[in-house]
Each structure stands twice: as structure tokens, then as C-alpha cells.
Amino acid sequence: TSTSNELEFTRGNLLVFVNPNSGSGKSLKTFERRVAPLLRRNKIKYELIVTTGRDHAKSVVKTRTDLDCFNGVMILSGDGLVFEVLNGIVDRKDFVALLPNLPLSVVPSGSGNGLLCSVLENTGKSLKQKQLMSSAVEMATSTSSKAIPVSLFHVQTDTQHLLSFLSLGWGLMADIDIESEKWRKTLGSNRFTLGALIRTINLRTYRGRLSFKPYEENIRFATSTFYNVYPETPNSRIRKQAGIHSDESSINGTTDWSELHVDTLVPPLSEQTGPDWTVIEDEFVGVYAVTLSRISADGPFVPNAKLDEDRIHLTYILKRDVSSRMDLINFLSAIESKKHLDMPFLKKVEVSSFRLNTLSEGSFIVVDGEVVDTKSVQITSTLLKTALFAL
């Protein structure tokens, strides 16, 4: 039925994940006081799971044989738990078929809620703390059948295939995110400010090779809709596998990811990049790529990024382009007012795919705010989408 971004879903039964330790630790209270009463009033059934630690939500999503009995997944945490849920789905045999049928909602309880803020910004809603929470609760508990599609990107690491909806960072911004996690409880989203200060004072740079394929509009993406992503992939083997039920052999691992890519000519991480790729080997302050406009409520990193688009907005800073630490303090503090984009040392390019090979030790590669253990990584636009329940 759908050609653009109006999707139709029912919400009879939701799977709810509450991370009691996200953000400043109020998510369970928020669920009990604000969310559950509205779900009851709107006669939306739910199963509540309070996560006990890292990867709990992921393993639930990965192993539940009745996952197709739910109409959606609600998450009370930050982007990290959304990432876990999506990648739990990726690890299932029925992932390509299941993904478009499990819309998400997010009630912001984490210190970083880039997905929710990007969606709300695109629909013209306020991102001020109080309004952010009430819009999110309303979207998560309403009986509306609408949902907004959000493009997903394929992340290939040395050992696994992942899906990302938000960001890939290495160096400066990744270090700030990870090193500031210890202040999550006491500082909430202010943890990023303190982290930024400390990291620029003790600035580290890393050697790496960054390769990218400049963005080109692709007819495969332009003509794909949320519902027919799957039948559009020409490979009939995948087509058959999507109908396979949970007890049969695993799709992830045997999935032909190149068939799900928007540009089917992107080589896998194990193979050399082609002549149409740009390669930069240098000393980096950092690499930061986003596929959505906001990395947090006060982080409009690429304000013109769209929700449902196959473009990756890649940025990087080379050590030799930065004259002092002050440059970087100015850069980080300018993000809130969008002035960081005018700084000449921040290089920006729109790509369909990029690859990062780290060449020095001790750096983190961070996808959607979560550390991924790998020395190299490649991110590529796909035909896959998730959706956020809307009003």
C-alpha cells in the first residue's frame, strides 16, 4: 500500500525492554508511572522485560520463537539498547522477513537518544527535555497505526555482520562516548561535555586507512518501499530463506549481504576496494559518520540528514589539519549550534560505503554508541529499514 513514508501497523501486543541502568537510572519508574497506565487505557498488551545486563535484550530477541507474535518492541534506554534489539533480529534465521514487521518505539531514558531525536526533529517536534519525553510517551502508547521508516546500514567487522541506524565513530568522538560512560548515572547527557574536555586535553591521534565510495543516487533505493524490500532483491535464494521458520538453518552467516546492499558492487571487507574508491592513509584525530541528523538531543551533527535515505555522511579530521587543541575544543562545543560544519579542518563527504582499517593499537570503533571489537570495519547502505511507531 505504501509508496512513501506512511506505514501501517497494529499494536495489539508489545515486547517492552527496560534498562534499569540507562541514563540516570529512572527508566523503570518512567515505565510504571507514565507508560504502563496509557498502555492499559489504550488496551495495548505488553510483556515487560527488565534487562539484567549487556546483551540480555539481544539474546531475548535472538532466541524467542514467538517473536512474530509481537507487533512491535518498546525500548526504555538509549540508542545502545535499540542497537542490541536490531542486531538480535539480524542473528535470527528469519531476519529479513521479521525486520519490517517489528516497528520500534523509544522512551528516552538513556544519555544518548539520537534515533528518537532525529525522528522527532524530522516531524517538527520540540527536543526540549519535557516535550521530548511527552512526545515519546505519546508515540509509544498511542493506538495510531502509523510508523516512520528509518534506513539501516550494513556494518561488516572482522568477525560479524551488524546493522546500524545512527553512527560509526573512531578516535575523538568515539573515545568521548566510551570513556564518559562511567559518569552516565551522575551526569546524564552532560557526561559527553566532561568527556570532551578530558579527551581534548589528553588528545590522542591514531593511524588508519580510510577508504570511501562517493555517494551516487541509486535506483534500487529510490524504488524500494518498506514492504517490498525483500521481493526486490534479485537473489531467489534469499527470497526463499525469508520464508523459512525459526527452527531451520541460520540466515546470518549465509546471507548474501551484497544482495541487500543498495549498490551491489561494493566489495566485502575481505576484498580490495575498487578504482572508484578514495583512499586516505594518515594520522587521524577521528572519523565520525552519521546516517541521521541528531546524535543526541543537543547534537545536530548533520542537520540535513534524512531518516529514509541511503546516504552516509562521513566526516573526518586529520592531525595535520589541526593547529591546536583549542581547534578541537571549539569544534566539539560548536556542534550544539551547528557551527562545527564550518570549521575547515572537518572534512565532509557523502558516501555509499566506507571502510576503516585501524593501523595503530588501542582505539575503539563505536557503532551506534556501542564498542565493536574489530580492527577494521566497513559500512554500506542497504535496502533494509526499521520503523518507529508514530502518531
Ligand code: ADP
Ligand atoms: P545510554 O544512552 O545511557 O548509553 P544505552 O541504551 O545506549 O544507554 O546503553 C545502555 C547499555 O547498557 C547497553 O550497552 C546495554 O547493553 C547495557 N545494559 C542493558 N541492561 C543493563 C543492565 N541491567 N545493567 C547494565 N547495563 C545494561
Ligand code: MG
Ligand atoms: Mg549508549
